[in-house]
Amino acid sequence: MGAFVIGGYLGPLLIIGLVIVPSTLIAGTLGRLVRVSFLLTLPVAISVVLVSVFTRAGTHVLFAIGPFDATMEGVDFAGQILVRLFAISLAIGLFGLTTDPNALVYDLERRGVSPRFAFVANATLQAVPTMVERAGVIQAAQRARGLDTEGSLRARLRGVMPLVGPVILSSLTEVEERSLALEVRAFSRPGRRNLLWAAPDRPIERVARWAMVLAFVSVVALRVTGNFPDLV
Amino acid sequence: MLELSGVTYRYAGYAKPAIHDVNLRLADGEILGLVGANEAGKSTICLVASGLAPASIGGGLSGTLTIDGEAMAGRPVHELAERVVVGFQNSATQLSGVARSVFEEVAIGPMNLGLEVPEILARAHAALRTLRIEDLAERAPNRLSGGQSQLVAIASLIAMRPRHIILDEPTAQLDPEGTRLVGEALRALAGTGTALLVVEHKTDLLDGLCGRIAVVADGAIVREGTASDIFDDPRLADWGVEAPARVRLGRALAGRGLDPAVVLA
Amino acid sequence: MTVSALTAAALELSGVGHVYPDGTRALENVDLTVPVGQRLAIVGQNGSGKSTLVRHLNGLLRPTEGRVVVDGTDAATLKVAELAARVGLVFQDPDKQIFAGSVRAEVAFGPRNLGRRGVDLEAAVAGAIEAVGLADQAATNPYDLGYSRRKLLALASILAMSTPIVVLDEPTTGQDARGVARIQAVVAHLAAGGRTVIAISHDMRFVAESFERVVVMRAGSISLDGPPAEVFAGPNWPALGETNLEPPLPARVGQRLGLGATPTDDLLVAALAERPRS
Numbered sequence: 001m002g003a004f005v006i007g008g009y010l011g012p013l014l015i016i017g018l019v020i021v022p023s024t025l026i027a028g029t030l031g032r033l034v035r036v037s038f039l040l041t042l043p044v045a046i047s048v049v050l051v052s053v054f055t056r057a058g059t060h061v062l063f064a065i066g067p068f069d070a071t072m073e074g075v076d077f078a079g080q081i082l083v084r085l086f087a088i089s090l091a092i093g094l095f096g097l098t099t100d101p102n103a104l105v106y107d108l109e110r111r112g113v114s115p116r117f118a119f120v121a122n123a124t125l126q127a128v129p130t131m132v133e134r135a136g137v138i139q140a141a142q143r144a145r146g147l148d149t150e151g152s153l154r155a156r157l158r159g160v161m162p163l164v165g166p167v168i169l170s171s172l173t174e175v176e177e178r179s180l181a182l183e184v185r186a187f188s189r190p191g192r193r194n195l196l197w198a199a200p201d202r203p204i205e206r207v208a209r210w211a212m213v214l215a216f217v218s219v220v221a222l223r224v225t226g227n228f229p230d231l232v
Numbered sequence: 233m234l235e236l237s238g239v240t241y242r243y244a245g246y247a248k249p250a251i252h253d254v255n256l257r258l259a260d261g262e263i264l265g266l267v268g269a270n271e272a273g274k275s276t277i278c279l280v281a282s283g284l285a286p287a288s289i290g291g292g293l294s295g296t297l298t299i300d301g302e303a304m305a306g307r308p309v310h311e312l313a314e315r316v317v318v319g320f321q322n323s324a325t326q327l328s329g330v331a332r333s334v335f336e337e338v339a340i341g342p343m344n345l346g347l348e349v350p351e352i353l354a355r356a357h358a359a360l361r362t363l364r365i366e367d368l369a370e371r372a373p374n375r376l377s378g379g380q381s382q383l384v385a386i387a388s389l390i391a392m393r394p395r396h397i398i399l400d401e402p403t404a405q406l407d408p409e410g411t412r413l414v415g416e417a418l419r420a421l422a423g424t425g426t427a428l429l430v431v432e433h434k435t436d437l438l439d440g441l442c443g444r445i446a447v448v449a450d451g452a453i454v455r456e457g458t459a460s461d462i463f464d465d466p467r468l469a470d471w472g473v474e475a476p477a478r479v480r481l482g483r484a485l486a487g488r489g490l491d492p493a494v495v496l497a
Numbered sequence: 498m499t500v501s502a503l504t505a506a507a508l509e510l511s512g513v514g515h516v517y518p519d520g521t522r523a524l525e526n527v528d529l530t531v532p533v534g535q536r537l538a539i540v541g542q543n544g545s546g547k548s549t550l551v552r553h554l555n556g557l558l559r560p561t562e563g564r565v566v567v568d569g570t571d572a573a574t575l576k577v578a579e580l581a582a583r584v585g586l587v588f589q590d591p592d593k594q595i596f597a598g599s600v601r602a603e604v605a606f607g608p609r610n611l612g613r614r615g616v617d618l619e620a621a622v623a624g625a626i627e628a629v630g631l632a633d634q635a636a637t638n639p640y641d642l643g644y645s646r647r648k649l650l651a652l653a654s655i656l657a658m659s660t661p662i663v664v665l666d667e668p669t670t671g672q673d674a675r676g677v678a679r680i681q682a683v684v685a686h687l688a689a690g691g692r693t694v695i696a697i698s699h700d701m702r703f704v705a706e707s708f709e710r711v712v713v714m715r716a717g718s719i720s721l722d723g724p725p726a727e728v729f730a731g732p733n734w735p736a737l738g739e740t741n742l743e744p745p746l747p748a749r750v751g752q753r754l755g756l757g758a759t760p761t762d763d764l765l766v767a768a769l770a771e772r773p774r775s
Contacts, residue, residue, distance in 0.1 A: 105330075119328075130329075134593070138593045138594065140557045141594035143578065144555055144557060144586045144588070144594075144655075145581060145606055145610060145654065146581035147578065147581075148578035150577065150578065164596075165597075169592070169640065170593065177320060177325035178326075178328070178329065180288060180320075181325060183313075184313055184318055184389065185344055185392060186310040189310035189345065191346055196343070268673075270643055270646075270672070270676065271643045378543050406699075407542050407543045407741070409741035410543065433674075473673070473674055474673070474677065477745065481750065481762050485766055488769070490769055
């Protein structure tokens with residue numbers, strides 16, 4: 001978020017260089033992180049580049065394709081957006097790769113989020129790998145009945161439709177069964193629960209969190225009051 | 233003691249009742265077996281006896297569910313949960329899917345009850361001990377065999393400390409070893425004074441386990457009696473129930489003029 | 498098990514091993530030859546490799562070691578869609594395969610994929626639905642059927658493909674007495690038509706009554722292999738015990754009475770009747 005507020009090139013690059021990359025090195029996931037964020041950002045990045053380079057009005061025309069002029073101002077704008085996007089996707093990727101969803105949700109509940117909301121959030125986070133696994137089994141069953149999903153793209157696409165129904169329906173059945181099973185265990189009882197453990201929270205993590213909040217608030221404040229220094 | 237009196241229940245959206253005029257009494261410490269053809273109404277009886285129907289899934293109920301003399305009508309499910317719980321056949325959906333360890337899974341129920349932490353821990357430990365699965369405590373719930381995960385599901389129910397436990401085909405998905413483990417667990421539970429209502433197709437399992445058996449056919453309880461009374465009843469096949477192996481063999485022997493008592497002694 | 502030299506093999510597995518990508522070894526050095534028309538039951542504890550093994554028969558899994566030959570052709574040279582015409586596999590969980598809006602449409606999916614059309618297709622579909630006893634519900638939405646009927650529907654959807662080899666993974670799970678009898682009739686009918694039937698099962702009575710050969714799996718390998726009378730006979734009880742399997746009651750009684758191998762009620766009664774009365 002900070003990256004968008006700061007703007008320019010230097011701000012997002014500073015965030016990447018001073019915050020994200022060091023944390024990632026500590027976590028030891030730099031390679032995976034770059035791959036993940038690159039894949040996440042690519043589709044948006046392509047459209048941003050196309051749209052801003054060709055539609056941004058400006059005086060420095062680089063070249064023209066039909067009615068569209070590519071301007072220097074457009075390139076500049078696209079560049080600024082791209083570094084911000086990349087900073088954000090790196091930050092999200094870092095969060096995803098280093099945070100245990102279970103611990104996160106548990107901690108949210110400890111901090112006052114309702115147990116029901118915490119459960120739904122947790123179940124949602126865990127649902128993706130389950131769905132992928134289920135889709136695999138279902139597809140195996142359809143292939144066993146002669147559905148050809150090997151080879152061409154068309155063959156693969158043909159295999160998608162018979163997959164959708166059972167994936168959704170069996171997930172729904174499962175959700176229904178699971179919610180009954182949870183109700184049996186007093187899930188719907190109103191009021192707070194006593195939790196068994198707290199996610200470890202070292203002093204340095206607390207300091208880092210507050211530092212980030214502080215940095216974000218001051219950047220916003222500087223922007224709003226117009227005192228933000230001009231960055232390249 | 234749990235009692236169904238004159239119960240007729242219709243699922244939401246259906247005109248015809250799934251069960252009608254059901255009377256059933258479950259005494260403390262007893263294991264009552266429920267047998268019958270598929271779609272005869274056994275699962276519906278489980279849902280009604282546990283209070284989930286209609287409290288959780290809606291539908292129309294007439295007649296009463298009473299536990300230890302108190303009528304349960306109108307009570308929210310979380311209040312019922314301390315008196316009666318129900319487990320289903322698919323152990324995968326019995327587990328919350330959010331716990332990191334078996335211990336945490338078993339602790340969810342007591343946590344939901346709002347108990348203090350020492351009590352939660354005590355209950356979870358006790359539940360694992362009753363089923364002799366303390367060694368699974370630190371395991372990931374999604375990395376268990378079918379039998380193990382069914383035992384964990386049952387332990388999660390026991391941790392609620394209900395006086396009555398209803399199990400709908402707990403061994404259907406299990407191999408012979410898993411079935412044996414669940415059988416032993418049920419016997420251990422009944423020993424603690426807990427009342428059990430168990431739906432099963434595996435009559436060999438019920439044969440050694442249940443004092444009484446009730447037969448469900450076409451939405452009604454058509455016969456009730458001791459295990460040997462029920463399993464020797466010649467109408468068993470008409471009710472869609474497989475007789476235990478000893479009974480089938482006994483009949484085959486008798487059919488050829490051989491004395492089962494001598495052969496099976 | 499003696500295999501006549503004249504009998505062609507429906508399936509031939511030699512030295513088949515499978516190691517999953519995560520390094521778990523599920524199968525080790527499995528040799529198995531199944532003659533055409535045989536009824537073969539595979540038993541063993543959960544996790545012993547039974548389901549992994551049958552997924553090799555139609556190419557859903559490929560061996561990481563050894564070779565699978567189906568009907569004389571190396572399975573490695575065939576796509577799953579091609580193998581599906583030879584080996585029909587009914588999965589244990591019907592909800593992982595049912596997707597159509599009606600029983601009839603669900604059953605027609607397989608044979609249609611195999612290129613069958615028109616009257617031929619309709620006959621195959623109607624026959625399969627009839628065989629599992631769902632004729633009255635041909636137009637019903639599968640999700641309005643109970644679990645045991647959805648399982649029968651999954652069976653019908655494979656029967657309709659008329660494959661020479663039919664593989665059933667835990668067909669009797671959740672079935673009542675009538676459902677089990679129905680499945681036993683289907684197995685007998687398939688065998689009478691010369692088809693090869695392979696079933697995974699935990700139900701020892703079903704195994705002893707409906708199959709002529711039993712393969713016991715333990716930790717990814719075959720530990721016992723023979724006719725039920727042999728596999729369930731006294732000398733094998735320790736080996737069965739190691740896999741937590743108990744021989745069916747008539748086999749135990751027959752052994753105790755010194756009548757030898759009597760894995761079914763009928764065989765025990767016959768053996769008793771032949772014995773001189775004392």
